[in-house]
Each structure stands twice: as C-alpha cells, then as structure tokens.
Amino acid sequence: MASGTQQHVAFSFPLLKRNEILGILNDLRIPITEDDLREPSATSMRFLYENFVELIVGINKEDLAQPQFEAAAMLEYPELHNESLSEFVFSSALQRLMQICGIKDFSMNDVLKPDQNRTRTILSALINFTKFREEHLVHYQDLVAETDQLHDRMQQLEETTQHLASQVRMIRAQREDEQPAVDEVHKQVDVLEVEINTLNKLQAQLHGESRKIKDEITAQADQAANLKFSIENARQDCARLRSQIVPAPDKLKKEIVDMNASLVHEKELRANADRRARDMSAKLEALNKAQLDMRKATALLEDVGAQMGKHRETLREIDNTQEGIQVQQRRAAELSAKEQHVRKQLAQMQERHSRLLHQQDMKREAAGQAVDTMRQEREAVENERQNAMAKMEKNATYIKELNEKRTQVLQAHATEIQNIHVLHMQLFNQVGEYHQKLLDSIDGSVE
Structure with a gap:
C-alpha cells in the first residue's frame, strides 16, 4: 500500500540518503537513531513529526495539549473529545505541512x-x-519587519497628512484674514504711485521755476553790477566837479580861464550827465545841502557875472548828477533787497523741494518695502502651499501603495482564515461522525 501510494508523489526534491538524513536531523537537534530510520515505528515517527510541526508550523506539544474551546463548544459532550480534538489539530497541521512540502498523498497511516x-x-x-x-526566513522576517515599518510609516504619514492639511487650512484661513490688509496695501501703493507721479510733475515744475529764478537773479545781478558801475562813475564825476569848486573868491578869477578852457569838455560831460539823469527818478537828499551851499557861493560871487553864471550851470549839472547817483543807489538798494528776497524764496523753494523729495523717497521706500514684504510673504505662502500639496500628493501615493499592500495582506489573511474555517468545519464533521459512531457503539453494546 505504501509502494502504491508512492507512485502518486511528485518528487520536486532530492531523495537523501539515510546518513544524510541523520546528520541533518542532528543539526536540527531532533534526536533520532539509524534504527528509527531503518525500522520506523509509530512512536518514533509521531515524535519526529511533532518536532517538524513545532519547527516549521510553530505548534508545540503544549499547544496541542491545550483544550480547543471554540470547537468543543460546538459539541454536545466536549469533555469526551479533548484528546480527539488535539489529535485532529496535530493531524491538520501535519497534513498542511506535507502539502506544502510536496507530499500530496500524505495520510495518518504514514504516522501510525x-x-x-x-x-x-x-x-x-x-x-x-x-x-x-x-x-528564505531572513527575507521573510525582513518583509514582516518592513511591513510593520510600512504600517507605522503609513500611520505617521496619515498623521503628517492630517497635520499638513490642518496647516493648509490654517494658511488659507490666515490668507483670507490677511487678504483685506493685502488689498489695503495695494490701494496704498496705488495712492502712493499717484502721489509720486504728482510729486514728479511738481518736481519738474519746480526745476523750471528754479531755472527761471536763477536766470532772473543772474540778470538782476548783472543789472546791479551795471548800476554800481554807473554809480561809481557818477561818484568820480562828482568828486572831479567838487574839485573845481573854488572855496575862496581870490582864487576864482585865476581859475576862470581854466574853466573857460574846459567849458567845452564840461558841456560834453553835462550832456552825458543829462542823459544819465533822464534815467533817474529821485534826488539824493545828501546833495540838497551841497546845492544850498552852492547857491550861497553863487550869491557871494555875483560880481563875477557871466563867469559865475556859467559856474552855476556847472553846479546844476552836478546837482543833476548827484540826483542820478541817489536814484541809482536807491535802485541798487531795491535790487539788493529784491535779490535777497528772491534768494530767500529760492532757498525756501529748494528746502521745500528737498523736503518733498525726501518725503517722496521715504514714501517710495516704504511702499517698496511694503510691496516687497507682501510679495515675499505671498511667495512664501505659495511655496509652502506647493510644498504641502507635493507632500500630500506624495503621501497619498505612498498611502495608496500601503493600502494596496495592506489589501494584499488582508486578502492573504482572509484566505488563511477561510482555510482555517474549512479545517474547523472538517474537524466539526469528523468529530460529529466520531460522536455518532461512538453513540452507535454504545447503543449496540446496550442492546
């Protein structure tokens, strides 16, 4: 029967010699003798197979001796079947082990x-x-450890994803809260741009006015220089004419001849003085006294006659010249005052222009800093959002892979549970049959 059974075995493993089997079993710390292999018995084979079940399946003798409460609860008299249930568990585990090893036709006869x-x-x-x-155990253990790590990693990633999603919600809420401030800053930037354009136009206008004022000051400075030059010439003429006045009548006669000689020259000077006097509008108060003195001198020189008349004409010319000098001095003073006023206005306008430029620079700098700050914050928020989305996508992909692996593990586990359930039903059926046979035997013995 054993030989007939051997014909159905598919040998996908090498057939070992007896001494090879003994050596390997000793290495596995399974005590067995050569006699046990030469003449195997049910006891030695039971012991041998129990060791292999414990080594490979992980079910030891203590586990086999434990009561099977779940299966026993389905029996009418569970206390009668404790040993049979343990035997069935051992038989099922050994059958599964033999199926895995390639002994498809294994039965309990190979033990008994x-x-x-x-x-x-x-x-x-x-x-x-x-x-x-x-x-392959090391690789399997590595896979189990990796599966545990992946499970832990999946939980961490789920927590990280939830945390990132919470951060994204917080960032979005913060962005929505800050949006009015951002809009207000944009409005301020627009207002500042309009103000900057206005200030630029005002600056251009002030530059034009400044150039006009500078040109006017230059023209007035030239005019003042010309007036000063004219005043200086008039002063020289006055001094020269004063030197011609005779302080005493004794010297007058002697100088009349010289005065007659210079009369023609004096007429030319008088014509020039008359031409300058037409441009002057007021008289010098300081020369009024000189005119009065000249009139007294004229009264004293009545005996001179015609010569003194000519001399009075000369004095009138001097008076006119002094009046022109006074007018020129007043105009020079007015021009100087006007120049000071213009310079003061120019300084004020330059100060105002500098202040406006400074304010404009400060506002432009503040606006630029505000815009840069908002742009940097917006870029930071956008980068953080993109990083969060990338992490979420990466985590989602990773979680999907983990879920697929978990699904595979769950399917394998479900398959194993189903197999256990099938074995359990087989056990239940066998126990029921055994129980029925036992009852039939009892009934037969009673009869």
Whole structure:
C-alpha cells in the first residue's frame, strides 16, 4: 500500500540518503537513531513529526495539549473529545505541512504504520522544505519587519497628512484674514504711485521755476553790477566837479580861464550827465545841502557875472548828477533787497523741494518695502502651499501603495482564515461522525 501510494508523489526534491538524513536531523537537534530510520515505528515517527510541526508550523506539544474551546463548544459532550480534538489539530497541521512540502498523498497511516522508504521520502521532503525555509526566513522576517515599518510609516504619514492639511487650512484661513490688509496695501501703493507721479510733475515744475529764478537773479545781478558801475562813475564825476569848486573868491578869477578852457569838455560831460539823469527818478537828499551851499557861493560871487553864471550851470549839472547817483543807489538798494528776497524764496523753494523729495523717497521706500514684504510673504505662502500639496500628493501615493499592500495582506489573511474555517468545519464533521459512531457503539453494546 505504501509502494502504491508512492507512485502518486511528485518528487520536486532530492531523495537523501539515510546518513544524510541523520546528520541533518542532528543539526536540527531532533534526536533520532539509524534504527528509527531503518525500522520506523509509530512512536518514533509521531515524535519526529511533532518536532517538524513545532519547527516549521510553530505548534508545540503544549499547544496541542491545550483544550480547543471554540470547537468543543460546538459539541454536545466536549469533555469526551479533548484528546480527539488535539489529535485532529496535530493531524491538520501535519497534513498542511506535507502539502506544502510536496507530499500530496500524505495520510495518518504514514504516522501510525510507517514504511522505511516512504519515511525516507517524507523526511527528504521535510528537510528540503526546512532548508528552503531557513534560506528564505531572513527575507521573510525582513518583509514582516518592513511591513510593520510600512504600517507605522503609513500611520505617521496619515498623521503628517492630517497635520499638513490642518496647516493648509490654517494658511488659507490666515490668507483670507490677511487678504483685506493685502488689498489695503495695494490701494496704498496705488495712492502712493499717484502721489509720486504728482510729486514728479511738481518736481519738474519746480526745476523750471528754479531755472527761471536763477536766470532772473543772474540778470538782476548783472543789472546791479551795471548800476554800481554807473554809480561809481557818477561818484568820480562828482568828486572831479567838487574839485573845481573854488572855496575862496581870490582864487576864482585865476581859475576862470581854466574853466573857460574846459567849458567845452564840461558841456560834453553835462550832456552825458543829462542823459544819465533822464534815467533817474529821485534826488539824493545828501546833495540838497551841497546845492544850498552852492547857491550861497553863487550869491557871494555875483560880481563875477557871466563867469559865475556859467559856474552855476556847472553846479546844476552836478546837482543833476548827484540826483542820478541817489536814484541809482536807491535802485541798487531795491535790487539788493529784491535779490535777497528772491534768494530767500529760492532757498525756501529748494528746502521745500528737498523736503518733498525726501518725503517722496521715504514714501517710495516704504511702499517698496511694503510691496516687497507682501510679495515675499505671498511667495512664501505659495511655496509652502506647493510644498504641502507635493507632500500630500506624495503621501497619498505612498498611502495608496500601503493600502494596496495592506489589501494584499488582508486578502492573504482572509484566505488563511477561510482555510482555517474549512479545517474547523472538517474537524466539526469528523468529530460529529466520531460522536455518532461512538453513540452507535454504545447503543449496540446496550442492546
């Protein structure tokens, strides 16, 4: 029967020799002798398979001895089936292990009635799977650890996503709260731009007026210089004419001849003085006394006659010249005062212009700083929003991958649960059949 069963086994593993099996089992710390392999018994095979179930499946003897409360609760007399339930758990675990190892036709007869060759084949399959398991266990543990890390990472990312979403909401709310201030700053910037344009126009106008005032000051300065030159010439003429006045009558006769000689020259001077006098509008008060003195001198010189008349004409010319000098001095004083007034106005306008320029620069700088600050804040908020969105997209992708992996794990877990449920139903059916057979036996014995 064992040989017939062997024909259905697909050997996807190497068939080991007896000494190889003993050496590997000793390495696995499973005590077994060569006699146990040469003449296997139910006890030795039970012990051997229990060790493999504990090594590979993870179910030890203590676990097998534990009561199966869930399955027992479905039985009418659970206390009668404690051993059978434990035996069924061991049988199911061993059957699953053999299916995985490639022994598709394994049955409990291989435990209760072992055959030497059949046992060698089964042990070769178990050892081959054990080696395969050891080779991949580290990778499996790494995958489990990675899965745990991914699960923890997924939770962290979910928390981070929630935190980022909260930050985005806060930033949006803050942006909405600050939007009126931003709009107000934009309005202020527009007002400042209009004011700056107005100030620029005013600056251009002030530059034009400043140039006109400077030109006027230059013209008035030239006119004042000309007037000063004319006054100086008039003073020289006055001094020269005063030197011709004779203080005493004794010297007058002697000088008459000289005066006659210079009469022609004096007439020319008088013509020039008359021409200058027409441009003057007032008399010098200081020369009124000189005119009075000249009249007294004329009264004393009545005996001179015609010569003194000529001399009086000369004095009148001097008077006219003095009046012209006074007029020129007054005009010079007026021009000087006007020049001072214009210079003062120019200084005030320059000061006002400088103040306006300073205010304009300050406002322009403040507006520029405000605009730069708002632009930087807007760029910072936009960058932060983009970074948050990028993180959210990245986290969403990562979470999607984790969800897919979790779905795969859950599906695998669900499949395993379903298999356990199937085994449980099989156990329940077998226990029911066993219970029915037991009742039938009891009924038969009673009859």
